[in-house]
Amino acid sequence: MPFKLKLKKTRQYNVASKTLFVISVELLDGGIADCTLSADSTGQECLDNVCQRQGINQPEFFGLRYLNRNQQSRWVQLERPLKRQLDKCASSHQLHLRVMYYVISGTSLITDEVTRYHYFLQLKSDLIEGRMVCDCQQAVVLASYSWQAEYGNNHDRERHTVEYLKNLLKFPKQMIDGGQIVEDSTLAESGRLEWLTAAVIQHHMALHNMSQAKAEEGYISACQLLRGYGQEMFVARDQIKQQEVTIAVSVTGIMVILETSDTPHFYRWMDITNVINHKRTFTIECQNPVDSASFVLPTPEDGKYVWRIGASNALVTPLALRVFMGGGDHLFSHGSPALLPLKYFI
Structure with a gap:
């Protein structure tokens, strides 16, 4: 009499899918890149993934930041598994792509156009948020370079008046004027905002026909002279x-x-x-x-x-x-x- 084997029915499932997780990375232009990684993926793998998708061909200048449980911004250790770091130290799995290593003399080391653009965006954020300190004249020069870098020769004299631009141009949170710290919140009431805006319009005329790439380089070189740069x-x-x-x-x-x-x-x-x-x-x-x-x-x-x-x-x-x-x-x-x-x- 033959034996009847009762085989237990099983359902197949993908074991690997249980080890995957999604990381959101805020980019320097304000966009978001979602990365699907494994539990063993390193920070470097995440960084390379993001940079490749953004067309950044010099990822060695960049790193990934997160907020720890005390709401302090910290760098990811790129050589270590990312998920373990975030589970242990971070307040969330939200990361931020940022420049980690700054060049100190010119822009010759930044050979990739997209890398230079993101580097420019980082410095613009550093300046506006007060991580670098400048005086009013330097703020005018930097705002002019920024305008040319982002909009090129799109300068309509009839439209781009002081009244129109004064709330569109971005000035640093803090500037030095006559040895005194000037807060951006007091610019309008003190009349400095109109003066700064008019000075930017005048200075920007001298940058007419400068390429956007050259304007980015000029912005970077000017920032290298500021206190707090790259620190x-x-x-x-x-x-x-x-x-x-x-x-x-x-x-x-x-x-x-x-x-x-x-x-x-x-x-x-x-x-x-x-x-x-x-x-x-x-x-x-x-x-x-x-x-x-x-x-x-x-x-x-x-x-x-x-x-x-x-x-x-x-x-x-x-x-x-x-x-x-x-x-x-x-x-x-x-x-x-x-x-x-x-x-x-x-």
């Missing part, structure tokens, strides 16, 4: 003096700004032998020990983050390349930061 800032306390300071990290080095002094102290990467993080403490060790200093951040997470940002910025310099590859003393003490793209020696 990421953190509030800390000097461990010895017990004074509140601002630590500004960039590809050129670390600037320490004291509230009680008009003269900041600047540490160039070539003068730094070691950067150490221990809990809340961030220490800069210099070739001249007298110049070394330690600073206390609000939390251990802040201390680690400042160290990581310093490490990533230093690694785009030629000196850091030599040090990291064994040509000198080790520059960083905390862990092993990922080796970043180093073909752009800034």
Whole structure:
């Protein structure tokens, strides 16, 4: 008598689909790009996906930011799985495409047109939001370049009057006028808004027939002269003096700004032998020990983050390349930061 086998009915399903998730990335032009990734996808995969779809051929200038649970903006660690970082640290899965590494002399390193356009948009945001500081004359020049970069020779003298443009042109949140800080909210009542707008109209006439690409380059070069350009800032306390300071990290080095002094102290990467993080403490060790200093951040997470940002910025310099590859003393003490793209020696 033959055996009757009772086979259990099963339903097929795609196991892989359960590991996928969707990330929304805000672009520099205000648009949104949705990326479908796996749970193991790294931040770099997400960045490459977004840049490829936007036609950005130099993604090495960019990074991805998120808001942590304290509503502080933080950089994604591109070499690590993205979902784990966001689940652990972020307030949501919303990301923002932003410029992470700034060029400091001209625009020759930015060879891709779309990359340059997004770089221009980043600087425009930095200026308007007050991350860079300029005086009124610089604001006029930058607004003129911005107008030409975005609209070209579309300048109708009869239509583009002061009254028409004064609420369309974007000026920085803060400007310096005669040594005093001027808030954009007071421009209209003080009469400065009309003066600035008229000055932009006059200056823009001199840019007639300038290509939009050249205007973007002019805007970038003008921004490179401003205070705050390319810097990421953190509030800390000097461990010895017990004074509140601002630590500004960039590809050129670390600037320490004291509230009680008009003269900041600047540490160039070539003068730094070691950067150490221990809990809340961030220490800069210099070739001249007298110049070394330690600073206390609000939390251990802040201390680690400042160290990581310093490490990533230093690694785009030629000196850091030599040090990291064994040509000198080790520059960083905390862990092993990922080796970043180093073909752009800034």
